[in-house]
Amino acid sequence: MSRSKKDYMLLALKGMGMGAADVVPGVSGGTIAFIVGIYEELIDSIKSINTKALALFFKGRFAEFWKAVNGNFLLSIVLGIGISVFSLAKLITFLLTTYPILIWSFFFGLVLSSTYFVSKEIKVWKLSRYIAFALGSIIAFYITVATPAETPTDLWFIFLCGAIAICAMILPGISGSFILVLLGKYFYIMEAVKSFNIPIILTFIAGASIGIISFSNVLSYLLKRFHDITIAILGGFMLGSLNKVWPWKEVVETYTDSHGVVKPLIENNIFPNAYILPAFGLMVFGFILVYILEKISAKK
Numbered sequence: 001m002s003r004s005k006k007d008y009m010l011l012a013l014k015g016m017g018m019g020a021a022d023v024v025p026g027v028s029g030g031t032i033a034f035i036v037g038i039y040e041e042l043i044d045s046i047k048s049i050n051t052k053a054l055a056l057f058f059k060g061r062f063a064e065f066w067k068a069v070n071g072n073f074l075l076s077i078v079l080g081i082g083i084s085v086f087s088l089a090k091l092i093t094f095l096l097t098t099y100p101i102l103i104w105s106f107f108f109g110l111v112l113s114s115t116y117f118v119s120k121e122i123k124v125w126k127l128s129r130y131i132a133f134a135l136g137s138i139i140a141f142y143i144t145v146a147t148p149a150e151t152p153t154d155l156w157f158i159f160l161c162g163a164i165a166i167c168a169m170i171l172p173g174i175s176g177s178f179i180l181v182l183l184g185k186y187f188y189i190m191e192a193v194k195s196f197n198i199p200i201i202l203t204f205i206a207g208a209s210i211g212i213i214s215f216s217n218v219l220s221y222l223l224k225r226f227h228d229i230t231i232a233i234l235g236g237f238m239l240g241s242l243n244k245v246w247p248w249k250e251v252v253e254t255y256t257d258s259h260g261v262v263k264p265l266i267e268n269n270i271f272p273n274a275y276i277l278p279a280f281g282l283m284v285f286g287f288i289l290v291y292i293l294e295k296i297s298a299k300k
Helices: 005-023 029-035 039-047 051-058 062-068 071-098 100-119 127-145 155-169 176-182 186-194 198-225 227-245 276-299
Strands: 249-256 262-269
Touching (some): 005 029, 005 071, 029 100, 029 276, 051 062, 062 071, 071 100, 071 186, 100 227, 100 276, 127 227, 155 176, 155 198, 176 186, 186 198
Antiparallel strands (some): 249 262
């Protein structure tokens, strides 16, 4: 596909949106990729990094390798994600701590709208599609209510966390960050990013690289052979994840991190009891934002 410099700058901005979402436990970068219309190209591009492409690289045929893996596209997306993660990690964690109801309200609107527009990609709804959608919703809901575990900080486990979380990050509705919460390593990885702990970051990236290349092959196959059922499951993932993104919560159990800071471990959803008007306003804004992005993508 022929693209201009302006197109690649736009792709980098879309990557920044994915990176910002991946920082938040409850919102998936895959959801943002779906919203901005690059999801299937992203999966196919990652899938193309295979033994055949790597053979071109090691033979010194770099131009052919770059073309085979859709290198300009992937570089733009990865660059945007990297800029976003390293520049927004502190800001987003601050906002989630200081204005949790308002921030979660905005993301609730994003995910709810995304569920609707992803589901619209299924032209004919049959019983199998409804079952797939329900199954995706149940799986995602169960993940959101699972209790975080106490886990080791050894490098082998950090590698495993990277491999598992990255699979979730490219699934719409399933948040890689929330998977890290369940694995007991979200705040650990975030601290590593903020403090530039190179061994932890490189180990996590290595695990993520292996995980995403392996999983993208499976996902690409499913999208090509069972497109509507796969989309139905992904839409269900989004719907089920809304339980995690609901803005109003009460903390029922806490834990103390390695720095002595008390943080929520288990939360229950409650009825709206604060910031009701601005929160619902941000929900509507998030919903409309996805609608606008979807219309722009449809025109292109």
